[in-house]
Amino acid sequence: MSAPDGRRVTTGHGSGGRLTQQLTRRILDLFNFQIEDSNLQIKDPNLQIEDSNLQIEDSNFQTEDSNFQVRDLNFQMEDCAFIGEGMAVSTDGFTVFPHDFPGGDIGKLAVCGSANDLAVRGVRPQFLTLALIIEEGLALADLDRYMQSAAQVAREGGIRLVAGDTKVVPRGAADKLFVTTCAIGKRESPHILQTSNLRDGDVLILSTSPGRHGAALAAARFGLEAPGLVSDCALLWRTLRPLWDFNGLRCMRDCTRGGLGTVLCEWAEASSLGIEIEETAIPSCREVDAVCDILGLDRLYLASEGCVLAAVAPEDGMECLASLRRSPAGRDAAVIGRVVAAHPGMVGMKTPIGGQRFVDMPAGEILPRIC
């Protein structure tokens, strides 16, 4: 039998789709216990676990599958967790290949990734931890370069490094450099942004064209020349901050691994509402379309690192859109669809020729096709 023989981890488990959900669930199930004293005080009074409804996340833990009856568990699949006093935390590991790509490198990506997971929940990233697993033999000049780009983006974002760790492993035990970051910050949005806020009629706004990060990596990996194609990897909190104040803002998600399609499917499943989108309304990027054409990939499932989906109550939709469009990273923002009561748990898409089809979550690793 193919992909999951069920006994080993495959690259498909890292793709952000169904297999990732299953792997995540397998781990989270072990942690699904009540903490006896729900008022448990950790020594530091600022780090109080709010209640037994521990909200966990990072972009690795952003999924839910009805097979796993997530609603019976305490874990909420969101981009970051609130841990008391409005403080929020997210963590993410980065293993990008190639380490350098047009528009960024693993250092920049590692800071943006964790910080953006806070920003989409109305949290301003303030503190960062950084753990490095370095393969023996990595050129110090390369390490310097990656850390300089991490430092530069942290400086631009006003994010302070507060803890860190370095480990060196023998040659072959890692691929040059693995980076794990944890971002911490304080919630500035007046209400908690979460998937359970979604309501029938909500407007879905996409901040920019999807898939530029994934397409840039795919082009680099497979030796395609794609002039003008640059990863969208960027810090988002300044772009998103104007939205935080809207009462009608329900939730946001950055379309990282698994892409826009996966976020849409997760929202539909988590809310038990339907989603309708219009293909022609999705902002497009010529270079991404070209790479998808050649490699047989779908821009709906390619990762972005600077593209956010936001759900907004209809009365605030147009103002949120206008507000996003005022920032450079959001100038192509568009309303791409709506939350609907029909076909709960499913995402429908109106195609350019006026047809209808469903959008499904990718199952495993997304591989280029033959012809």
Next chain:
Amino acid sequence: MTEPMPEFSRQGFEGMRRRLEELLSSAGRPLTFMEVCGTHTVSIFRSGLRSLLPDGLRLLSGPGCPVCVTDQSEIDMALALAEKGCLVLTYGDMMRVPGSSGSLLDLKGRGARVEVVTSAIQSVDIARSCPDSQVVFLGVGFETTAPATAVTLKQALLHDLPNFSVLSLHKTVPPILRALSSNPALNIDGFILPGNVTVVAGIEDYVFLTDELRKAAAVAGFQPEEILAALVDLSSQVASNRFCLRVFRARETPRGGNPVARKILWEVFEPCDTRWRGLGRVPASGCRIGRAYKRFDAAERFGLFGLLPAPARDNGCRCGDVLSGLLTPPECELYGTACTPLTPVGPCMVSGEGTCGAWRRYHP
């Protein structure tokens, strides 16, 4: 016979759709057409075209997904190469196809050396940079991709690469269409042929469908407008009982295909009988590496011809029936229950262009 490309776009999309509706209602019976190529299958779903097609039209997906038709015994040969320690280079969507004991992706997870390439010629560079490894390229695909493998073999000969070989699993489409056309259980009224055929192979190899077998046939590009235009044309061929192979591609293409590619293909390969998954042995439908390039044949070099094919497990998989159009995916008992994209039982659910995978993704 063939005719120049008709002007199909003049009526516009809605006009073509209405014309198709008229033709179908005047036909007085449902018409069954087969889209041969997996890229067509995906395009028909992905563009939403399927949701706009009138009643009375039955579209079957054919054996034109190279991943799906690769036989289990062929995957087993590729797995054997990886297990022997070869560096196996493959197009991406072959990674997940099940052999009798797992897939290339499974083997890679257990430490075997399997890498994805996007063009055959990359494998020559890889072989040159890894002189201590036996590098094997899996040649998969139809006459559209086989010329690229042929060029690669020519390069291997030119550089006299001792550590490079090709496992040729290439197949050609006309023989399988002949076999399907003569299957009375299928009752196919016509075929939609893939547009890239005209770019590489030319359409002359397919004229037998209209002229000899008197089936409707049309070549179409992968855009929904091009496919719809082909469907209109197929229906009117049936209605008028006059069969003629036309090309529906927005882009002008050479009708004779690419003569250089055709020449290279048959300089390097020679036709042979080969097995198609679920369809069995089809005469002269394979591409075997010819005498001049024999020393680059991985099957010879690693003694794979002696491998006895493992008996295909009777796991209820009906991919063969799906590939030959006898069954639509939801008619298979395993579809959506035992067989899903995460737990594929057969290759039609594995491949991005497989019929069952396409149904499942766009039509849950």
